[in-house]
Amino acid sequence: MKTFFKLILILSLSAHNIHSIGENIDITDFGAKSDDTRPCTEIIQNAIDKVSKRGGGKVIIPPGKFITGSIILKNGVTLEIQKGATLLGSKNLEDYLSIQPDFVALRTGQATKQLIFAEGQNNIGITGEGSIDGQGAAFERAETGDEPGITRPHLIQLIDCKNVRIKNVDMRNSGGWMQHYLACENLEIKGINVYNHCNYNNDGIDIDGCTDVVVSGCFVDSDDDGICLKSTSPRSCKNVLVTNCVVKSHCNALKLGTETTGGFENIIFSNCTVSPSVDPDPIYGTQKGQSAISVEMVDGGLLDQVNINNITILETGCPIFVRLGNRSRKYSPDAKEPGIGTLRNVSISNVTATTSSKTTSNITGFPGNYAENINLSNIFITNLSDGSEKEAALEVRENDKGYPTAGMFGDILPASGFFVRHVKNITFNNVQLFIKGDNVRPAFILNDVKDAQILYPGIFSWREEGAKIVKDSDCENISVIN
Template sequence: MKSLSILLLLCISFSAFPADHNILAYGAKADGKTISTKAIQAAVNKCSAEHGGRVIVPAGVFMSGTIVLKNDVELYLAEGAEIKGSANNKDYPQPQSADGKKATWALIVALDVHHIAITGRGTINGNGAAPAFQLGDDTAPGYTGIRPNIITMVNCKDIEILNIRLRNSPHWMQTYFRCENLHIKGIHIYNHANLNNDGIDIDSKNVLIEDCVIDSDDDGICLKSDDDTVPCENVTIRNCIIASNCGAIKFGTSSHSGFRNVNISNITIHKASQDLFRHWQQKVQFVDQPITAIAGISIENVDGGKTDNITIDNVFMEDVQTPIFIKLGNRGATKSKDPASFNPGHLRNVTISNVTAVSHSKITSSITGFPGFDVENVILKNIRITTPGKGTAAEAEAPLPENETAYPEARMFGVTLPSSGLYVRHAKGIVLQNITLQTLNVDARPQIIMDDVKDAQISLLNIEQTQISNAVINLVNSKNILWLNPNVIPSSHPLLTVDGAKSSGITVTGLKRSAGKVKVSATVPDGAVSVD
């Protein structure tokens, strides 16, 4: 009797373990032609109803439309398995979450569920090059097409996306909106079948992205903030390789609530493997190689959000037009019912360190707010930026438009900036520490311009240029600026120029007074500049 009781207990225990559900048993066909949506969905439904487990996709190509993941289901793609998206957009009904909001069409959808995963060594292919999906840019006026993502998840918790290969989405590769506890690890993304081909889009909290390889036409890893009340927050991104034709690491452009507590480290950025749509060298003047990313690091707060506590460390980037682009803007006012009282929020407490970058345009790295609204407390340290140079005196003197409501990207100010290394305007609390700016060719622009900047400190600034033909730093209407121990090779040109009637509290230490090293315009008040 005791033996029978033990046997029954073991049977009950084993029956409680999650089961595997092979989609072949539900009628799926691995012929690359038959639409197997119903069979795969039946396996998912059964798996969830039986307290969860794995839905197994074995080796072979399975055509499918939208698959809806359910609670406690792991979609496992075996080695050699491929789910390939149907080329008929009628196979992608628009999902709707429990709160009544419609979500983006997708091949794999999860709404309001928990404990879900997509794992394995197989591939999910969005079939994005199919003629039915070649509908142009979704930002174009009048765009009404249906182009599904590969993955859309909304209001989900406890998600794992591990090791799979994602290829050729008709639209974004994957998007996670208002999700919590998301772990993406070891995935390989190749996304060059269409426009708007982002790699990973995150608008969630408690997120870890690690050990991923991304090659995308559009943005690589893009943090978004579409909800007016819930920020994108508590995000860690580490140990990733990103190739992109647009923004490799990007915050925005959607930035309604903003971004908080984001830590990014150990990232390699380079050009995408191909460029089927962008052709920046043909479209953007002064881009000096055929394939480039628009920017390596872009932090954009332009829709009223509050962006705070961003740390980025140990980044190597090449093949970028602009290494670093930080922008507080006022685009949200253009969509507000009361533009005059629209609050643009804030962008502050950003630290970027240990970066090596090689750029390929005249569009300098920049940190900019707009009049009356400063970017605050940005630290750049241990940064080395190599630029092509060839800037002209006319470019150095050309006025730069504010353009505060424009689409935020590095070239929103034009195809050149008036400085060759870094441009800072409408900012407070800027620290530049151990910055090396190398210019490969003679450049008539100052290496650094600060315009309407308060409370800045510059130390260990190194300039590597065969011939300095302009000031190293130009300060315009800036206050409380401290430059410690300049170590620039003397030249016939001043190291520092100061302009503007609002300039005050500018101090250079460790520089013996010498004719021509500091040039102060007649508009600057007496006593505004001191040199030790």
């Protein structure tokens, strides 16, 4: 992992030193005026086209408010939004292009709309200390058949691009996902501030089937998922580092999934803080968030070598959710239904969490299919919820086809610390559980678990019942070393 960490930093630093020379065009020199009522889409696009044709450089958005519909980034162009500048997305859906990407990987197969788009472009970027405001509340969610990016524009969608730099910009109020990077290579997202709470599907950052990615120093507050890795096509999400970020979400803060067709390999989440959103009114999800860490494999594919470390979780829902399922969603209408995926080699370490949720941490496969090689070490969880004898005896239903979310088995789980089922080769090393309140639910419940070690557990409970480790008759080779 250390070698991978060094490699991805070198790739990032070398790949993005790309805009030091070239032509710079201020859009006001092309006739744009600071006016939040008149679109200047054509002016901005003409500037982008000219800079790209002349070998690359910057298109500058100076201080002021400038409204636009869809703009398309071209080779060599960085859109620089200066401090004091706001690029406003038009509230009129007709100002957005309907674009059918060449890269056929969108589940709906339909043309999409977005404020800033690029496909197959190299050496592009969006930088500066200004803001992009999609004004996404202007777009109503359709009753049926609605998808983000179709009736509600994405703020940013970049597809099959290389050498991409997104830096320091403030992003707000998308009609759907804030930013979607699909099948990109050498992608750096650094120091951005995201606030997305105006519509449905308001994710913060979506990295989808990308290779060689660094996300660092970002602040994300989203109604839907915070920083989310996806694999909606056969392209795997590979060599990704997410580090030194603060994430607040009404749904899942740090997530791999839901879409998993191409899989995930060599992924690191490190040195991040998760806490509830500052927004008190969820459109979707819950005020404190559904989960802090979610690792999911439900649409086929391979998930291998995922390392999550040094995470601080301040009062959210389920601290840790790991799920191998069999939802089997196709990535496009004509694709074959995916087979059962593989989830293995996941390491989660140095996590401190406080939660008052009864949807406690859960790690699960489904009958005959096991999540494998899971290692949890130096985990400290304080559970402030209560738990009755009736709740401790709850039967947890199977749900192999269900949408993967921490509450997919119900809002209350019978374990106060970890519910583990259909898992092979799992280790808990120095997992400390502080179980407070009137809670008699066992700390650990293991069901159909093979080859497990629980090393040096610390289970601190007001009630003796809450300090138990419960193993059922389907478990094999379970050792507990105090």
